[in-house]
Amino acid sequence: MYSSASGLDIGSQNNEILFGYSQVHTMKKIAEMDDVSEIVYKLQTIADLVLDKSCLRLAMNATPTAMERSVSALKSYLGNIKGVSEMSQVFPEVDEIKATSHKTHYQLPFSVNFVAQSFPAVKYTHKDYAPLNVLATLMSRKFLHREIREKGGAYGSGALMSPGVFSFFSYRDPESVATLDVFHRCGQWAATGDISAEDVEEAKLGVFQKSDKPVPPGSRGQMRFLYDISDDMRQTNRDRLFNVTEEDVRRVAALYLNEEKCPNGVAILGPSNSSIKEDEGWTVVTTEEAAEEKAQA
Structure with a gap:
């Protein structure tokens, strides 16, 4: 996901350099140095x-x-x-x-794929952060698991809302381009599909299970210290979560996940793919030199 989000904002770009494929490439170079x-x-x-x-x-x-x-x-x-x-x-x-759209295929000696697509989103304090968070949980449980895990055979998949970025992902996935089509259909389903109030309430519970889990004593105050998120900000976000409706979910899906109107990044780590090679819209990274050029871009 670091690579798919790297063209959307400066924070995501730095995350890719420090923690993504570029960092793996750098560590490999260092390990090979005499x-x-x-x-x-x-x-x-x-x-x-x-x-x-x-x-x-x-x-x-x-x-x-x-x-x-x-x-x-x-x-x-x-x-x-x-x-x-x-x-x-x-x-x-x-x-x-x-923010610019990009599609990168890291051709690696794997038998399966790791697929991600990311869209620019909003920060934690924005009013749409809560419905996007609910949307991510709803998509993961009601659409992506069925289409990618059960039908496609991937080991796992999901959607994730983080401050500034909304991402789809799959891992240990026998499919690649077909999974991107599932991501696309998932966005359309959320914007126009039959989503019930019960679906939204179940997704809210999933979000609350994560956000309200017990905090270990050693981690207390971490949100404020690391991210400058105060208790008041967290309470405001909780209040917004309680008030999310089906219409809110459809609205943010249509607003933030429209591939034709919103810049988005795609990244696939996996084996050689003939359909990707024939598509001029993709950047295919196949050698150490190409990876180094991307890391320095």
Whole structure:
């Protein structure tokens, strides 16, 4: 999914570089190096930039009896790091990218495919985030599982709503292009099909099961610390989830998942495919050199 979303916004592009196929390619290159002195130098340079008090944000979860000891140990650790701690928030400017459609096939020596398609969506605080989240669960349970897992023979499939991106996916899938057709039909089904109030309520329960699951003590406050999502924001999102209707689900499906009107990215990891090779709309990555060019683009 990282690759399919990489052309939609700068955050998704960086995720692909850091965690997607580009990163796998980079790690493979490093593993094949005889002389890693250049990598060591780069890591030392990164450490010099990152390990600075002015670049750090800290969060600590501990029991009352362990807090004093933990704070003391943290202070000792920070004492060995350069820089001055400042209680300020600095948000650097980043260059945004214009969302563009793209289709990439990573031709790999697999016997099955990993297929994904992503569309630009909305952030967590947007009013449409809740209905899109319900839509993703509804699609996964009512359409994609039947068409891709049961009929197509894939090991698994689904739809996922994350801040800024809505994605379809399948994994260990004997199909490739046919699965993309299922994604397309799924969007049409959600926008115009027979979706009942009961279907929507079941999907809501699925969303609540994930969002309201118990939080381990060590993870408390993580949403606020990592994503700046406050308890009030979470409550607003929960209230919106309660109010999602069948019409809301159809509306967001038609608005955000229209392939003709919305830019979208497609990525397939899998074996050689003659129909893809013959389609000029696809970029086929077949060699290490081609992968490197894409990673640097």
